[in-house]
Amino acid sequence: MKNAILLVPIFSLALLSGCENYTYTFNEQPVFSPSALFTDYHIPDQGLAGCVKQAIIDQKATKARELTRLNCSNAGVLQLSGLEIFTGLAHINLSDNALTEIKPLLFLPHLNTVLLSGNEALDCKDGERLREQTSNQVSLPSHCSQ
Secondary structure, three states, X not given: OHHHHHHHHHHHHHHHHOOOOOOEEEOOEEEEOOOOOOOOOOOOOHHHHHHHHHHHHHHOOOOHHHOOEEEOOOOOOOOOOOHHHXXXXXXXXXXXXXXXXXXXXXXXXXXXXXEOOOOOOOOHHHHHHHHHXXXXXXXXXXXXXX
16 A cells, blocks of 8 residues: 555656657646747758757757757758858768858867868868867868868
8 A cells, every 4th residue: 555655646746757849737727838949040051940840849959059969961951041040069960962152160169070071162271270170070071171
């Protein structure tokens, strides 16, 4: 009997932990609402915008700095405008897109891995600057190593 009494709170907590995305009410008044995902950003490039939106959902980011990883390889990304607000980004894969410049990446203080191979029109100067900022953890397109 004693064990059964102990199991009730444990079982209740286990059930509630699976419901973290729900709003709880008491007498129709909210007592708990989950934090909303981050939406206060504007990214004009459609490929990048879709990729960022999915990453926010996957990582449950409620603030810009909570987005730490971004995998946008083969996403048809042409430009990175708007990405600079995601200051928590540490790992970015932008391989095999059509990027020509990467200036917004230069303003991300926590970057340590950036994959840019396959962006054959990329300006190599900013790639080299980014490589210096990130302790050489930058993979540049083949034309930048010539």
